[in-house]
Amino acid sequence: MDSTEATPRRGRPGYDQSSMLEVIVQVFTDHGYDASSLGMISTRLGLSKSAVYHHFASKAEMLEIALERALGALEQVFDEAERGGNGAGAAGAAGAGSDAVGQIREIVRAAVLVACEQQPYLILLLRLHGNSDVELRALERRRALTARLRAIFERARNEGALRDDLDPGLAARFTFGLVNSLVEWYRPDGPETPEALAEAVLSYVRSGLRVNEVADFR
Template sequence: MTRTPVQSPAGRHGRPAYDRASLLEIAVVDFNERGYDGTGMEEPARRPGLSKSSIYHHVSGKEELLELAVNRALDALDALFAVLDEEEKRTRDPDGGSPETTATARMQRVVHRGVEVLAAELPYVTLLLRLHGNSEVEQRALARRREFDHRVAELMTRAAAEGGKRADIDPHLASRLLFGTVNSLVEWYRPDRGLTVETPADALTTILFDGLHGRAAR
């Protein structure tokens, strides 16, 4: 994985000055590059102007840094739960039978928003997707991810029932494949390379849902 540069805020006499937020940015880069278990406090302490003592001034250790990073990633995931909740409200509107409120159209909006959220919190979502459940913090995050997967699968089931997706593809499998593709962006999408988030969001939505609308092969 290409190392993402972290800009250090300038302190007195031009030396970097770190606060809790900038320290967290550094830690997430190290966690993603080396893995959480493979990262010690000496890695971030190698930054100019940082030392172990200055790190411990802000946090109790790398476990707290992981919890802060995971909480930020879960905040991003909560934004997708909010989209799902909003999509549920659409079904109770007077125009609930309009094309914009079908389960398929709602699913497309969730996927499109998923790309946007991933891009906005890329390092933190990357960390979330690579957790293994080795700690209580990680287990809590994975449980929240499973809850999201379940909600998406329910929406996909409704899309299948209304004829908006191929009936020969299991809804749970389809939802996993959809968001597996969305999540793959963490491996290559870099917002600083001139590709706006709308480009992959639009492309993924079009390609994925055109495939789901197609007929089964004979």
């Protein structure tokens, strides 16, 4: 072993905040956010604690940035679908027979893609306990997304596209529950593509909610 190999490295060249965050999220997931320490994180990264703090001001900031990956992407899904529902985008132009149903279709499809693409970050979000201000804010944003989906399901029911004996709040929770369950078993190298999973989830939502024929979820 030469002298270079014998000297402990204080950091790895080429690390940036994004690549570090992937490792940090895995530490949070493995040990839980509360139990994860800066020492664990720096050891997993192969960096000194001061090098980690060069990129992040605190552990809370690490969590906040990580949760934004999931929550920001999901909020964008709703924003784009709702704009489209007014005729500006794919949901409004699809000719589904109902703006609300068109929005539901676009939201479900895009949310599945987010679940696959942001899988580690969504797992972290789903395992929060609300023990810090960052977690509480994230949980409030998550509840707001459920409320937005509930409102769209209520509009779909009022338009006659959703069975009238099913509470829109339950429909929203069932739908998000189905999407969220993907993160526990989806594998990027598995046989199912995100696009195929999105179509499968849409099929289950359509059949489970027994929408009328006019509601085209295809």
